[in-house]
Amino acid sequence: MTQATLQVQELTHDFGDRRALDGVSFEVRPGRLTGFVGANGAGKTTTMRAIVGVLAPDAGRVTFRGEPMNLDVRRRIGYMPEERGLYPKMKVAEQLVYLARILGVERATAQARATELLEALGLADRAEDMLHTLSLGNQQRVQVAAALIHEPDLLILDEPFSGLDPIAMETMAAHLRARAEAGVPVLFSSHQLDLVERLCDDLVLIHEGQVVAAGDARALREERAGRRYRVAVEGVAGWTPALAGMTVVEAGERTTLVDLDDAADPQALLAAAQAEGPVSHFSRALPSLADLFAEVVR
Amino acid sequence: MNASRSDLIRLVAGREIAVKLRDKGFLASTLVFIAVIVIAVVVPALIEGDTPEYTVAATAEARPVAEAAAALGADGGPSLPTADITVIDADDPAAAVSDPEVDSALSLDADGSVVLTAREGVPGGLEELVAAASFSLTAQDVATEAGLSADQVAALTSPAAPRVELLEPRPDQPVPPELVIVIFGFMFYFTVLTFGVAIAQSVVEEKSSRVVEILVAALPIRWLLAGKVLGNTVMALGQVLLIVGAGLLGAKAIGKGEIVTQVIGVSGWFLAFFVLGFLMLACLWAVAGSLASRVEELQSTTLYMQIAVMVPFFAAILIQEEGPLRVALSYFPLTAPLLMPARIATGDAAVWEPWVAMGVVALTALALVRIGARLYAGSVLNTSARTKLGGAWAAGGRA
Numbered sequence: 081m082t083q084a085t086l087q088v089q090e091l092t093h094d095f096g097d098r099r100a101l102d103g104v105s106f107e108v109r110p111g112r113l114t115g116f117v118g119a120n121g122a123g124k125t126t127t128m129r130a131i132v133g134v135l136a137p138d139a140g141r142v143t144f145r146g147e148p149m150n151l152d153v154r155r156r157i158g159y160m161p162e163e164r165g166l167y168p169k170m171k172v173a174e175q176l177v178y179l180a181r182i183l184g185v186e187r188a189t190a191q192a193r194a195t196e197l198l199e200a201l202g203l204a205d206r207a208e209d210m211l212h213t214l215s216l217g218n219q220q221r222v223q224v225a226a227a228l229i230h231e232p233d234l235l236i237l238d239e240p241f242s243g244l245d246p247i248a249m250e251t252m253a254a255h256l257r258a259r260a261e262a263g264v265p266v267l268f269s270s271h272q273l274d275l276v277e278r279l280c281d282d283l284v285l286i287h288e289g290q291v292v293a294a295g296d297a298r299a300l301r302e303e304r305a306g307r308r309y310r311v312a313v314e315g316v317a318g319w320t321p322a323l324a325g326m327t328v329v330e331a332g333e334r335t336t337l338v339d340l341d342d343a344a345d346p347q348a349l350l351a352a353a354q355a356e357g358p359v360s361h362f363s364r365a366l367p368s369l370a371d372l373f374a375e376v377v378r
Numbered sequence: 379m380n381a382s383r384s385d386l387i388r389l390v391a392g393r394e395i396a397v398k399l400r401d402k403g404f405l406a407s408t409l410v411f412i413a414v415i416v417i418a419v420v421v422p423a424l425i426e427g428d429t430p431e432y433t434v435a436a437t438a439e440a441r442p443v444a445e446a447a448a449a450l451g452a453d454g455g456p457s458l459p460t461a462d463i464t465v466i467d468a469d470d471p472a473a474a475v476s477d478p479e480v481d482s483a484l485s486l487d488a489d490g491s492v493v494l495t496a497r498e499g500v501p502g503g504l505e506e507l508v509a510a511a512s513f514s515l516t517a518q519d520v521a522t523e524a525g526l527s528a529d530q531v532a533a534l535t536s537p538a539a540p541r542v543e544l545l546e547p548r549p550d551q552p553v554p555p556e557l558v559i560v561i562f563g564f565m566f567y568f569t570v571l572t573f574g575v576a577i578a579q580s581v582v583e584e585k586s587s588r589v590v591e592i593l594v595a596a597l598p599i600r601w602l603l604a605g606k607v608l609g610n611t612v613m614a615l616g617q618v619l620l621i622v623g624a625g626l627l628g629a630k631a632i633g634k635g636e637i638v639t640q641v642i643g644v645s646g647w648f649l650a651f652f653v654l655g656f657l658m659l660a661c662l663w664a665v666a667g668s669l670a671s672r673v674e675e676l677q678s679t680t681l682y683m684q685i686a687v688m689v690p691f692f693a694a695i696l697i698q699e700e701g702p703l704r705v706a707l708s709y710f711p712l713t714a715p716l717l718m719p720a721r722i723a724t725g726d727a728a729v730w731e732p733w734v735a736m737g738v739v740a741l742t743a744l745a746l747v748r749i750g751a752r753l754y755a756g757s758v759l760n761t762s763a764r765t766k767l768g769g770a771w772a773a774g775g776r777a
Binding site: 129132133134135151154155157159161163164165166167168170178179181182183226 | 389590591594595596
């Protein structure tokens with residue numbers, strides 16, 4: 081069986097004389113949540129629109145399970161556009177059924193799924209209301225339901241978390257996680273770096289139309305971790321070791337952050353800490369996604 | 379889960395229809411239109427009515443006059459009104475007319491002149507008939523006294539009507555064809571405009587709400603366009619049929635079967651040209667909608683379309699005199715859908731002519747549908763600002 085992987089290869093696209101995408105390549109693997117991170121105007125939305133076929137890129141190709149994104153493949157995508165897209169003057173449930181049927185689901189199945197999804201998203205009592213009478217957060221949930229209604233084989237979600245309250249955010253995260261665990265590749269963009277960091281298995285960082293980092297989230301952070309260590313010595317605040325080849329970056333209340341140069345031995349740092357008192361924490365400090373982001377876009 | 383083109387187009391069309399059927403404005407305008415047509419057909423017939431009936435009370439001396447008037451009313455000579463007059467006996471004219479069933483009373487005064495007594499007024503037709511009867515009787519008396527023969531008296535009192543000879547007789551039609559043209563013209567103008575704007579609005583609504591992105595990811599843009607056009611064509615044709623049908627039923631109900639025959643005779647061509655003409659412009663209405671990014675911009679992007687609908691309407695109702703201009707316009711694609719059926723209605727078109735004009739319109743429709751589809755594909759995803767035609771054309775080539 082072909083792996084259900086989405087492959088984006090060398091996408092290039094110009095808007096007038098501005099290059100929006102410049103050789104964008106990455107892959108979204110089945111069973112994994114892939115976070116798509118970049119500044120405003122970096123090319124996230126353009127890339128996603130090119131994947132779902134709303135935009136025809138000037139060059140490059142996209143494949144899913146090794147197949148180009150023809151109509152039949154595209155119809156198996158659950159897509160949530162950046163600016164959302166539902167009929168304001170249509171009833172919530174009716175709208176979901178219509179979109180499901182457009183996507184090839186039988187009416188009865190579509191109705192059952194719409195009920196199920198609205199239930200799961202806490203909107204069962206709004207099924208017969210016009211969409212525009214719902215709050216923005218609730219409209220967003222309907223939008224999620226619209227992306228999931230045909231049980232897609234691939235999820236492409238542009239900013240699915242924006243505008244959600246913390247509880248809704250958790251519900252949404254659980255939904256995405258469940259889909260990923262069912263083997264669906266999930267690509268979603270977000271500005272909330274802490275959320276992406278917590279949620280994602282894989283990362284794609286894009287900057288000015290170019291992918292600057294892509295792959296396993298933890299591996300990416302490890303790769304850029306360098307030789308920075310975090311030490312906590314119980315009962316000692318602001319411990320500042322003076323060792324050859326080591327620079328104290330930050331001596332906090334509870335922990336101390338130390339950069340080691342290439343020759344320095346981390347075990348020497350640990351020994352020095354143990355000499356100071358009982359060591360409650362000793363680890364290599366991984367950069368946060370925010371650090372990583374700041375670094376790659378510099 | 380394969381995409382079937384006809385299923386998807388039907389689904390899109392179905393939504394368009396469902397939206398329209400729930401649109402209160404649309405329902406109200408349809409009902410008003412039907413009411414107007416029925417009233418326009420039924421009311422004149424009611425006013426025109428049947429032969430009026432009068433009851434006339436006559437004194438013994440005036441009875442011959444009353445009977446002569448009744449005979450004239452029943453016979454309805456060329457210049458006299460028809461009326462169904464019942465004559466009853468009376469002694470006192472004033473007492474007789476106090477009965478509401480009696481319209482007026484006839485008596486003779488001292489010098490033998492006829493007196494017509496009524497409560498508030500004498501129906502015009504009745505007065506005319508009585509005057510004619512009185513004249514006729516007087517003339518008969520005088521002529522008999524002068525010794526004329528019965529034939530001579532008859533010639534004097536009821537002269538022969540002139541024989542009318544028509545060099546270009548109009549076909550015998552209960553409704554003037556000019557009126558049929560104006561009614562159909564107005565109905566089509568109204569329908570094309572309503573549904574054209576509906577198509578444009580539906581497109582811009584999907585654009586401004588961004589639903590179009592989801593739809594376009596799931597089905598080819600052309601299918602989406604086809605579904606919209608199909609749904610609105612079905613509704614437009616349905617509305618026209620409903621209105622024409624209501625009018626015809628009204629005509630039938632008041633016993634004017636001949637109107638039904640006449641209108642059905644010409645409406646076939648009107649309807650055939652209407653469907654083709656509507657399809658010809660429908661895709662362009664969608665383009666007008668897709669060039670706008672918000673509903674507010676529709677006014678300016680649909681301007682040319684409104685003109686394209688208005689010009690044929692005014693051409694059809696203003697140019698009713700057969701001539702080179704009318705013939706030319708009945709072949710010009712924009713005006714042909716109204717002017718060719720109009721020429722048929724007035725009996726000015728040869729049998730082959732509508733077929734040729736229909737071919738011209740069909741070819742134009744084919745070309746405009748293709749151009750429209752490309753422009754629509756090139757502009758419907760540009761949600762940020764108004765799209766220029768040139769840009770849409772170029773982008774549509776890639777889509």
